[in-house]
Amino acid sequence: MQTLPDLSKLSHAQKDDLIRLLWPLIEEVRQLKARVAELEARLAKDSHNSHKPPSSDGLKKTHSQRESSGKAPGGQAGHKGTGLKRVSVPDTVIEHRLPEYCVCGARLNAAYSGERRQVFDIPVAQFNVTEHRTWQARCRCGREHQSAFADGVNQLVQYGPNLKALAVHLTQGQLLPLFRTAQLIEQLFGLPLSAATVHAWIGEAARRLAPAVARIGQALVASPVAHADESGLRVAAKLHWLHTVASPTLTWYGVHARRGAPAMQAHAILPHRSGVLVHDCWGPYWQMPGEHALCNAHLIRELIYLHETTGQVWPKRLIRHLRRARDHCEAARREGHAAVPDRLRRRIERRYAAILAQAQACHPPQTRTRPRRGRIKQSVAHNLTRRLSLHAAAVLRFVSDLTVPFTNNLGERAIRMPKVKQKISGSFRTLKGAEDFCIIRSYLDTLHKQGHNVFQALRSAFIAQPIAACPD
Known part of the structure; x- marks a missing residue:
């Protein structure tokens, strides 16, 4: 194992040369650390915290965004189930009759017991061929009459x-x-x-x-x-x-x-x-x-990713706030209201802005350390908070207009x-x-x-x- 040199014995010129040698290496190490962090972040992404589809998760354990209803699986108490019901007039009846005589030789006078069971099934299908024929006749006046085929019947077969x-x-x-x-x-x-x-x-x-x-x-x-x-x-x-x-x-x-x-x-x-x-x-x-409205399901997945990678609290707070706002809107729709009360809407907007202000304080924009051309690369967190602030009206469109849904599920499902x-x-x-x-x-x-x-x-x-x- 090599030991560090005694720096006290180096001249000022040698120290300057050492600094000039180490300075680019320090910058390279910083860039490599940033690259490693970026690659690790990519590996941490899957369908629950990014836009990646569930099919890309492979054999990973899936994480659904669905919230638990607290109900047991299956039908709930009082639920009226549906199933096959017997029909009054079946298509086919098969009588399962008794033999005419008992094994002892006595004649059986059997009567219908009243018990019935029905089997629902589909018939074994076979294609059907329909032949179309036309007729012709000549009137006594000499005029020819010819019938026509039905519309769509225009080939021999x-x-x-x-x-x-x-x-x-x-x-x-x-x-x-x-x-x-x-x-x-x-x-x-x-x-x-x-x-x-x-x-x-x-x-x-x-x-x-x-x-x-x-x-x-x-x-x-x-x-x-x-x-x-x-x-x-x-x-x-x-x-x-x-x-x-x-x-x-x-x-x-x-x-x-x-x-x-x-x-x-x-x-x-x-x-x-x-x-x-x-x-x-x-x-x-x-x-x-x-007007525009943003899919909050996408935003929530991005917020989950930030919470998992940074450990900060504000992404979770914003997720809870958006979901509570969604619940308020659903309740207003159920009650037949055309809009949420103005007071509630303003409170939702203020709370949203307050959480974003805290997030932006945690992730200020990056500044350039030395002159270079081009745009400064910002962190994922800063880009998201900036987007959430810039398009706040589109994010909360579902609150200001109850005809707008919380997510873009219809588009994604299509x-x-x-x-x-x-x-x-x-x-x-x-x-x-x-x-x-x-x-x-x-x-x-x-x-x-x-x-x-x-x-x-x-x-x-x-x-x-x-x-x-x-x-x-």
Whole structure:
């Protein structure tokens, strides 16, 4: 082990040389420590304290933000359960009769005991072929008469709307791959089908539904509150972006090669809105007109991360304050109020500002130690507190306007199913395939929200009678 040199024996020039040698090393050590802290912070992030999806957690223990209700699992006392109930007129009756004679040889005079049991099941299905025939006749006057086929019957042999609707629903609604959809239909109904045929039906459905989905987009322009989100999507071996705009009764999807404002301008929904837009504070959303509301679930996850990494108390205090404000708003809605009392709203805003003032005192902005060009890198805590202060009105929009929800759950939930589709089936091979998926999924998700049977909705589309989606 080397020992330190005797510094008292060094000349002033030697000490100066030593300082010049150590000074860059001290700065390098500072930078390395900052880098190690940054990497350790990355490792500490998962879905409960950052924007990372739960699928990225791997085998880690999950941490849900749901608060315990204090109730035992399962049905609660007094809960009226539901289940199968016997019907008065069954479709089929099977009599389990006794033998005519007893083993002793005596004749049995059996009577119905009155005990019944019913089994609910589905029939073993088999495809059905319907043949259409036309008739012709010649009148005595010499005029020829020819009957016509029904609308949609235009081929010598073709598939019907029920089968098309089922295949499209399985791929676009239930997210099955094309080959597995064809395989399932053959196993269930005994009807051989190719993946290419299913793919053609998807394109046909998209063409038929495009006008209805355009009307959904127009309705979202007029919606007083809308939720927006975006996520990466692999299309034709390149990164594209899936965009969604949603409300409680409407969902619209679009795909674009760009993520930001150019895609939003091309989709022509957000730039024409004047209502409230709920989002996750991503920069391009602030360029859209109207009022803005931030997703507090995102902010709470960031606050959890700061509390876990810094050990400071203010993030927990702000989390509790936001959740209490949410509870006050929910209580006001239950009681039928249009807004929370002004006195309560002002108290919530003052408390929010006081907690932020304490947080900003703990995390002042970094200053430059020596002349350098460029922006000074600030800490994660400082950036968050600055954002919470700068956009305080958007954070607390749910308090000032009870029509605005606490989170962007509608937008995030809309993104979730297309991501599941990508995980199951892989990337979209063509841009048209991704666009067709967006059209059909917009229609299905909207009608599902409005209480329609999505299979019947698809069947209606294939017989040229698509169901009109009701606006908000």
